[in-house]
Amino acid sequence: MNDFRGRLVIKIGEGSHRRVYQHPDDPGLVVKVPRKAQPSRLYNYLEWWIWQRLKGTPDEILLAPCVACAPDYSWIVMERVEITDQSFHDKNNHKDRRDWMDDIKANNCGIKDDRLVLLDYGSKRTAKRLGIPLEIRKPANSKGSRGGNR
Numbered sequence: 621m622n623d624f625r626g627r628l629v630i631k632i633g634e635g636s637h638r639r640v641y642q643h644p645d646d647p648g649l650v651v652k653v654p655r656k657a658q659p660s661r662l663y664n665y666l667e668w669w670i671w672q673r674l675k676g677t678p679d680e681i682l683l684a685p686c687v688a689c690a691p692d693y694s695w696i697v698m699e700r701v702e703i704t705d706q707s708f709h710d711k712n713n714h715k716d717r718r719d720w721m722d723d724i725k726a727n728n729c730g731i732k733d734d735r736l737v738l739l740d741y742g743s744k745r746t747a748k749r750l751g752i753p754l755e756i757r758k759p760a761n762s763k764g765s766r767g768g769n770r
């Protein structure tokens with residue numbers, strides 16, 4: 621599950637901070653890798669802890685779930701969702717918009733189980749609103765990571 625060296629070959633997306641690959645062992649998952657060593661790991665860190673904070677709450681259905689994370693945030697594994705041109709800006713999705721959401725453009729949204737979800741929520745603004753420290757200060761496996769040790 622967790623040694624991706626030389627195994628990330630199918631790239632499915634890219635943003636300003638991360639490259640996104642199909643998981644080599646499971647096409648239903650993606651692996652997000654920082655474009656540069658620093659500070660891009662910050663966005664994996666933020667996404668991981670935002671997921672940890674919201675999972676188990678009523679708002680978890682608004683996020684593509686994170687599944688595993690490297691202790692140093694050099695990768696995170698997330699459920700793959702369907703790409704969409706909808707966003708939380710749209711009128712029909714407006715009721716699901718939340719204060720903690722940040723960049724809700726269609727590029728950052730997907731469809732999971734027929735619902736609109738965010739697939740990119742590693743955001744400083746969201747972390748601030750949820751009381752998550754804005755700097756990396758603990759390894760991902762200190763709480764809740766699965767398959768996090770290399």
Ligand SMILES: Nc1ncnc2c1ncn2[C@@H]1O[C@H](COP(=O)(O)OP(=O)(O)OP(=O)(O)O)[C@@H](O)[C@H]1O
Nearest residue numbers: 633634635636637638640698699700701727739740
């Ligand atoms: N869970 C996912 N399922 C399917 N596709 C995904 C998933 N996560 C990311 N992608 C694809 O990869 C692209 C880049 O991912 P993401 O937006 O997380 O990167 P980023 O570098 O944080 O982006 P930004 O430039 O918005 O900060 C997305 O726009 C989407 O097309």
Ligand SMILES: [Mg+2]
Nearest residue numbers: 635727728740
């Ligand atoms: Mg994005």
